Amino acid sequence: MDDTARRHNEKMKRIKEARDKIMETKTEERGLIMIHTGNGKGKSSSGFGMIMRCIAHGIPCSVVQFIKGGWQTGEKMFLRERFPDECRFFVSGEGFTWETQDRDRDVAAAQNGWRIAQEQILDPAIGFVLLDEINIALRYDYLDIDEVVGFLQTRKPVMTHVCLTGRNAKPELLEAADLVTEMTLLKHPFKDGVKAQKGIEF
Amino acid sequence: MDDTARRHNEKMKRIKEARDKIMETKTEERGLIMIHTGNGKGKSSSGFGMIMRCIAHGIPCSVVQFIKGGWQTGEKMFLRERFPDECRFFVSGEGFTWETQDRDRDVAAAQNGWRIAQEQILDPAIGFVLLDEINIALRYDYLDIDEVVGFLQTRKPVMTHVCLTGRNAKPELLEAADLVTEMTLLKHPFKDGVKAQKGIEF
Numbered sequence: 001m002d003d004t005a006r007r008h009n010e011k012m013k014r015i016k017e018a019r020d021k022i023m024e025t026k027t028e029e030r031g032l033i034m035i036h037t038g039n040g041k042g043k044s045s046s047g048f049g050m051i052m053r054c055i056a057h058g059i060p061c062s063v064v065q066f067i068k069g070g071w072q073t074g075e076k077m078f079l080r081e082r083f084p085d086e087c088r089f090f091v092s093g094e095g096f097t098w099e100t101q102d103r104d105r106d107v108a109a110a111q112n113g114w115r116i117a118q119e120q121i122l123d124p125a126i127g128f129v130l131l132d133e134i135n136i137a138l139r140y141d142y143l144d145i146d147e148v149v150g151f152l153q154t155r156k157p158v159m160t161h162v163c164l165t166g167r168n169a170k171p172e173l174l175e176a177a178d179l180v181t182e183m184t185l186l187k188h189p190f191k192d193g194v195k196a197q198k199g200i201e202f
Numbered sequence: 203m204d205d206t207a208r209r210h211n212e213k214m215k216r217i218k219e220a221r222d223k224i225m226e227t228k229t230e231e232r233g234l235i236m237i238h239t240g241n242g243k244g245k246s247s248s249g250f251g252m253i254m255r256c257i258a259h260g261i262p263c264s265v266v267q268f269i270k271g272g273w274q275t276g277e278k279m280f281l282r283e284r285f286p287d288e289c290r291f292f293v294s295g296e297g298f299t300w301e302t303q304d305r306d307r308d309v310a311a312a313q314n315g316w317r318i319a320q321e322q323i324l325d326p327a328i329g330f331v332l333l334d335e336i337n338i339a340l341r342y343d344y345l346d347i348d349e350v351v352g353f354l355q356t357r358k359p360v361m362t363h364v365c366l367t368g369r370n371a372k373p374e375l376l377e378a379a380d381l382v383t384e385m386t387l388l389k390h391p392f393k394d395g396v397k398a399q400k401g402i403e404f
Contacts, residue, residue: 028396034243040383042238042248045255049247052254053276054401056283061401074255081258101218103210128401161402178396180388181242187382194230194380199256199263199330200363 031127031160032178033152037135037169040183041201047130047163048075055086059127062120066113067093067133067166073202088126090116093133103140110142121156128161135166138173149176233329233362234380235354239337239371242385243403249332249365250277257288261329264322268315269295269335269368275404290328292318295335312344323358330363337368340375351378 036043047063054061063079079087092113094105113134120129137143149172156162164173174180196202238245249265256263265281281289294315295308315336322331339345351374358364366375376382398404 029399030396032396032399032402034402036244038386040385041236041381042244042251042383042385045251046244046248048251048254049244049249049277050402052250052280053247053404056276056280057400059401074258075251078254078258101211101214103207161399174388177389179243179390181244182386182388183242183244184240184384184386185382186376186384187379194232194234197231197234197363198259199261200234200236200252202255 030158031156031162033156033176034161034163034179034181035135035169035173035177036163036165036181036183037167037174038182038184039167040185041188042183043165043167044075044132046181047132047165050128050163051075051079051087051130054128055083060086060125061128061130062088062090062123062126063130063132064090064092064113064117064120064134065132066110066137071202074199075202088120090120092116093137106137106140107142110137113137114143114148118151118155121151121160121162124157126160128163131162131164133166134164135169135173137166138170139166139168145170145172149173152176232360233358233364235358235378236363236365236381236383237337237371237375237379238365238367238383238385239369239376240384240386241369242387244385245367245369246277246334248383249334249367252330252365253277253281253289253332256330257285262288262327263330263332264290264292264325264328265332265334266292266315266319266322266336267295267334268312268339273404276401277404290322292322294318295339308339308342309344312339315339316345316350320353320357323353323362323364326359328362330365333364333366335368336366337371337375339368340372341368341370347372347374351375354378 036046051061051063076089076091079089090113092109094109117129117131120126134143138145138148152162153176238248253263253265278291278293281291292315294311319331319333322328336345340347340350354364355378
């Protein structure tokens, strides 16, 4: 190693040491834009796990379900019946898109969900907003991706957390997010004829 | 109906027909061995989302936390305080392994957790058992992988669901599982100095 390289190396070491020290002092708290995407399980259920944590810590929260509205899911029953004050629960969709088979109705439902979502995000009383399956509505262009990303980036209150779930999250959304988790299916029993079961899938 | 709407409608009809046909063949109900692994978020929180669903559907459940025991997490407060009858909550670990710095103590705690886990799985009153962070205990050989896999394969009641979470799930466990989801980190705000926050990480 020549002198220049050695000096550079030493300088980088010092920078790294200083940086490591700075990293230790990172204590920032701020509202996050979180995405759960991928073809695996756990995208919605981990969102509901965070709702459980928020209720425990006294953080008021809101759920807007974009696509699953049609069914009687465990999470909907649980939150509406047991925690109506701690967690607001809105449904905009009527089922999966292949259930309704009516694009205009799907678009209207998604737009309605997005109107509610904006109100909930802007509400200073709310600390966490779960936009469940919104990625499906974005993927089919029921909602305008630029409008959604623009709103999250410029209008979301600094301390408010927003979690957006669903497969095929758009690149613009991934770009805008603070935290992205991809749930990947490695093995699934549906392939062997096991049906969706209470407590597990819904 | 215009052309776009008609095409959408026809496409969704075909998807629904294909889906319905597949779903008709899915008639089996049985207890699943589920793994949540990977370096991303959502492994534990989606387990707790399933606990929420089980409580909603009246399915009695148990949680055994292997590693996180030391902290006052939202899920522990929530379930112990609000649902002591619906969900049994056990803690075997005292924190992450780098917190205790004492292997013998970690092994004893893990073994104790596994003893409780077996009792809960065998209990006919219980429909769903969450073994949170057990993969960490298995990875460090605090528990014997062959013993755990052998128990799940031969002693687990047919209708009981068991979900095992934690990074680095062992290949033997993946092999024995019905459903494996890998949570992959695509983006994380800790890199920008944001600390673990209430409602989100715990």
